[in-house]
Amino acid sequence: MDVLTLSRIQFTLTISFHYIYPPLSIGLGIMLVLMEGLWLKTGNSIYHQMARYWTKVFALTFAMGVATGIVMEFEFGTNWATYSRYVGDVFGSALAAEGIFAFFLESGFLAVLLFGWEKVGRKMHFFATCMVCLGAHFSAIWIVVANSWMQTPAGFHIVGEGLNARAEITDFWAMVLSPSSMDRLFHTLCGAWQAGAFLVVSVSAWYLLKDKHKDFARNSLRLGLFVGLIASLLQLVSGHKSAQGVAKNQPVKLAAFEGLYETTGHAPLTMFGWVDQKNERVVGPQIPGMLSFLAHSDVNAPVKGLREAAPTEKDRPPINVTFQLFHLMVGIGFGMIAISSVGFLYFWRGSLFEKRWMLWLLVLSVLGPQIANQAGWFAAEVGRQPWIVQGLLRTSAGVSAVIRANTVLSAIILFTSVYVLLFAVFVYLLNHKIQHGPEEADLIPAGKLALPLKGAS
Amino acid sequence: MNFSSLDLNSIWFVLIGVLFTGYAMLDGFDLGIGALHLFTKRDEERRILLNAIGPVWDGNEVWLVTGGGALFAAFPNVYATVFSGFYFAFVLLLVALIFRAVAIEFRSKQPMHWWRRMWDVGFSTGSVLSSVLIGVAMGNIAWGIPLDGRGEFTGTFWALLGPYPLLLGVTTVALFMMHGAIYALIKTEGELRDRLKGWINNTIVFFIICYAVTTMATLLYVPHMAARVRANPWLFSIAVLNMLAIANIPREIHRGRDHRAFISSCVAMIALMGLFGLEMYPNLVLSKPVPENSLNIHNAASSQKTLGIMLTIALIGVPVVLAYTVSIYWIFRGKVKLDRMSY
Numbered sequence: 001m002d003v004l005t006l007s008r009i010q011f012t013l014t015i016s017f018h019y020i021y022p023p024l025s026i027g028l029g030i031m032l033v034l035m036e037g038l039w040l041k042t043g044n045s046i047y048h049q050m051a052r053y054w055t056k057v058f059a060l061t062f063a064m065g066v067a068t069g070i071v072m073e074f075e076f077g078t079n080w081a082t083y084s085r086y087v088g089d090v091f092g093s094a095l096a097a098e099g100i101f102a103f104f105l106e107s108g109f110l111a112v113l114l115f116g117w118e119k120v121g122r123k124m125h126f127f128a129t130c131m132v133c134l135g136a137h138f139s140a141i142w143i144v145v146a147n148s149w150m151q152t153p154a155g156f157h158i159v160g161e162g163l164n165a166r167a168e169i170t171d172f173w174a175m176v177l178s179p180s181s182m183d184r185l186f187h188t189l190c191g192a193w194q195a196g197a198f199l200v201v202s203v204s205a206w207y208l209l210k211d212k213h214k215d216f217a218r219n220s221l222r223l224g225l226f227v228g229l230i231a232s233l234l235q236l237v238s239g240h241k242s243a244q245g246v247a248k249n250q251p252v253k254l255a256a257f258e259g260l261y262e263t264t265g266h267a268p269l270t271m272f273g274w275v276d277q278k279n280e281r282v283v284g285p286q287i288p289g290m291l292s293f294l295a296h297s298d299v300n301a302p303v304k305g306l307r308e309a310a311p312t313e314k315d316r317p318p319i320n321v322t323f324q325l326f327h328l329m330v331g332i333g334f335g336m337i338a339i340s341s342v343g344f345l346y347f348w349r350g351s352l353f354e355k356r357w358m359l360w361l362l363v364l365s366v367l368g369p370q371i372a373n374q375a376g377w378f379a380a381e382v383g384r385q386p387w388i389v390q391g392l393l394r395t396s397a398g399v400s401a402v403i404r405a406n407t408v409l410s411a412i413i414l415f416t417s418v419y420v421l422l423f424a425v426f427v428y429l430l431n432h433k434i435q436h437g438p439e440e441a442d443l444i445p446a447g448k449l450a451l452p453l454k455g456a457s
Numbered sequence: 458m459n460f461s462s463l464d465l466n467s468i469w470f471v472l473i474g475v476l477f478t479g480y481a482m483l484d485g486f487d488l489g490i491g492a493l494h495l496f497t498k499r500d501e502e503r504r505i506l507l508n509a510i511g512p513v514w515d516g517n518e519v520w521l522v523t524g525g526g527a528l529f530a531a532f533p534n535v536y537a538t539v540f541s542g543f544y545f546a547f548v549l550l551l552v553a554l555i556f557r558a559v560a561i562e563f564r565s566k567q568p569m570h571w572w573r574r575m576w577d578v579g580f581s582t583g584s585v586l587s588s589v590l591i592g593v594a595m596g597n598i599a600w601g602i603p604l605d606g607r608g609e610f611t612g613t614f615w616a617l618l619g620p621y622p623l624l625l626g627v628t629t630v631a632l633f634m635m636h637g638a639i640y641a642l643i644k645t646e647g648e649l650r651d652r653l654k655g656w657i658n659n660t661i662v663f664f665i666i667c668y669a670v671t672t673m674a675t676l677l678y679v680p681h682m683a684a685r686v687r688a689n690p691w692l693f694s695i696a697v698l699n700m701l702a703i704a705n706i707p708r709e710i711h712r713g714r715d716h717r718a719f720i721s722s723c724v725a726m727i728a729l730m731g732l733f734g735l736e737m738y739p740n741l742v743l744s745k746p747v748p749e750n751s752l753n754i755h756n757a758a759s760s761q762k763t764l765g766i767m768l769t770i771a772l773i774g775v776p777v778v779l780a781y782t783v784s785i786y787w788i789f790r791g792k793v794k795l796d797r798m799s800y
Contacts, residue, residue: 063562066515067555073525077540078547081609084540088533089759093767096530099523100774107519108781111512112788115798119788159760163607166533168760400541402610411548418552422559429566 004399006408007079013412014071016374017419021065023373026140026189027196027231028058029133032113034223036126045443046219051129052117053216053438054200057430059114064426066107071415079408083388083398089168090156090175091146098142106135137189144188148181150389151380152249158392167392183245184380186238191376193231194336194369200224201343202366203434205359213437218353221362225347228365229340235333240294247295250390251304252315253383256322258282258291260305267291267303272327275320280307282323317385325379332372339365465764466754469531470738472771476527478730480520482636482723487514489637491557491584492630493656494577502649503577505793507561507800509644512789514561516782518554530767534608534757535741542602542610543594546617550590557583565800585630592629596622599675599682599737601745608752624674628667632729635660636722639706643715646792657710665703681743682736692735699728 001009032054039047073095076084084092112120112128120128155174156167169175201224207217247254254260259275259282260267269291273284289299296303310316343362346352353359388395487510497503510517529536540547560580564573600621603611638657642650675682686692702725709718737743741757744750758764793799 059562063559066518067558070518070522070554070558071551073522074540074547074551077525077529077536078544079541081537081541084529084537085533088529088536089763092526092528092530092533092536092759093763093770096523096526096767097770097774099519099526100770100778103519103522104516104774104778104782107516108778108785110515111785115512116788117798118796169763169766172766400537400544402541403544407545407614411545414548414552418555422555425559425563429563432566 018068023192023195024061026192049442052442081400094146102139144185152180154178190235197228205362232336251309257326263305265302329376476524483517486637486640488584489633532757553583553586589626592626593622596625601743604744604750631664631667
């Protein structure tokens with residue numbers, strides 16, 4: 001294989017493995033803020049126990065996120081040097097802003113969140129938890145802004161020619177608020193909230209099935225389900241907005257999502273199926289006019305097909321792969337709405353904790369957001385191909401000029417072995433934590449935390 | 458903000474230097490403690506050392522991440538050339554930093570002897586390897602690397618492991634070990650502290666030997682890295698400051714003023730980085746054997762507009778970052794006490 005293919009494999013490998021963790025940190029961050037907030041408000045120590053337990057899970061996911069994240073920061077330079085020279089002026093600023101505004105905030109207050117329980121007062125600790133959560137969200141903002149610029153470049157001009165050409169910022173805020181950035185940010189955040197909420201849901205449902213830590217599990221499940229349902233419903237709204245943006249700004253990608261070759265008015269939405277790339281058609285059940293309606297809010301609006309948007313094969317992404325990834329994400333998205341609504345309905349009626357099949361479903365629900373988050377990013381990135389920066393720079397032109405195939409291969413082997421080891425250890429420790437359960441001692445807050453709040457107690 | 462009257466390229470040269478000096482001063486002691494880790498024998502001592510850096514190492518590493526991001530934004534050509542040119546060295550650095558990070562987090566999660574042993578080795582190897590590679594990278598940048606007319610690296614991985622870069626690698630380990638031992642002294646008490654005091658002398662001697670050899674090697678074989686001091690003798694005061702700061706360390710420790718010893722060590726680092734920066738300026742990566750191909754603050758920089766935007770970001774962000782970094786160190790001040798939240 002050549003350097004280009006190997007570099008793409010390396011990037012896919014390292015980014016997908018990394019992306020297991022940040023959504024969990026963002027989502028669990030929200031959950032921790034809610035738990036501690038409820039504790040401060042109600043004085044009920046069950047919330048203290050919950051916050052303490054989920055903080056430990058958070059610490060584990062955070063450590064994995066940091067360890068695998070530093071790879072990403074350097075990989076643009078190691079494998080995509082030509083790309084880095086081309087976009088550094090624009091893309092680099094977003095990465096540097098992420099460091100200054102997000103990572104310092106996150107890692108600084110993480111110390112108080114993890115080790116400060118008995119060193120600072122309740123309110124200060126709650127403040128630190130909020131800051132960690134905010135930092136995690138800031139980091140999502142800057143990285144999605146950077147990536148969105150690669151999807152819908154804005155606020156720049158090209159300086160120089162040929163090999164010396166590069167993008168330079170002309171308008172910082174136009175670059176930050178590129179046409180897709182806010183929709184994609186919201187979409188990414190909803191996915192992250194789902195990831196965190198359903199992890200809480202899953203572990204709590206497991207305890208209920210095993211008849212352990214019941215009080216803890218019921219309260220965690222209730223909160224998780226609540227956040228999960230809201231995030232899943234918001235995800236529907238944001239997914240729709242995102243897709244409309246893709247239709248407008250990246251018609252080739254939208255056509256690939258749906259396997260649409262011919263520009264059609266009253267374009268149908270394919271529920272699931274297969275793209276026959278050879279004969280340029282899609283096979284599967286369709287809802288007539290639905291794609292036109294979703295993309296342009298009008299059943300008769302024409303939707304651009306691939307033959308018009310990208311007439312030659314070399315300007316198209318791999319259609320069937322993009323189609324399948326996109327449909328997998330959408331399918332799971334609807335699945336999560338169904339699971340959380342049914343779960344909430346049963347909870348409302350008071351019968352959730354007796355319905356064992358439902359609890360089993362909730363145990364498995366943790367996989368949903370993880371798979372959908374991965375599939376969604378794959379669809380977004382594969383769907384942008386053959387471009388690394390939409391319309392400006394091809395992926396094949398972005399790769400480092402000086403690296404060799406066998407060196408990249410060694411790096412892939414090295415990263416793969418390290419990541420397999422880390423993942424095994426992560427699962428082992430997470431499982432250990434889950435089997436161990438919450439600490440009973442946390443029901444009686446000690447030290448500075450024991451001080452009753454004014455008005456509470 | 459309007460910075461049109463300022464020499465933004467030079468300002469960013471200094472700011473990148475500040476970020477990497479901050480990294481050396483802060484994560485330097487984490488890596489140094491990692492390098493010393495295996496010299497302690499008892500599990501409790503190892504836990505105390507880990508918890509000495511426990512609340513802060515993660516934030517310290519962010520200096521490197523932000524330094525990398527700032528380099529990418531301010532001098533994209535340097536970022537691209539160095540990272541792709543030193544490809545395998547950086548892959549090794551990343552793996553080393555990964556092991557360092559997860560070892561701290563994972564070690565205490567299980568009581569088994571083999572488990573802790575495994576992460577002890579991971580922590581220590583990761584820390585030593587990271588320090589060596591950082592030193593090697595700096596050594597190559599100072600020695601000069603083969604660059605073509607487009608600023609692309611034309612050498613090989615093995616060529617990066619020349620004697621001078623390796624010497625700088627070892628010197629960096631020695632510097633971080635000394636720095637880490639002093640930090641550990643601040644955070645410990647009793648028998649462990651007494652033992653650490655003995656080690657500090659060894660680490661200082663180790664560092665001074667490395668430093669002397671590096672200085673001689675630089676004067677003899679890398680004369681361009683001493684040219685500016687030679688031309689402006691008053692700059693020699695920085696080198697003197699550096700030596701005084703190092704000499705002050707044993708004196709302060711002898712008087713039980715650990716914090717001052719730590720500050721001395723930081724001053725020594727600032728002076729070293731200051732000298733390095735002075736000799737490099739205005740170059741960021743020296744090219745050898747064709748010096749005209751060197752990357753400098755003009756041919757490697759982003760546009761004036763971007764440098765200005767980045768300066769605005771830095772002016773807003775840095776004071777805030779410093780404020781809570783100081784608060785975090787304040788909250789976790791004092792000797793390490795192991796409790797149930799500890800590693």
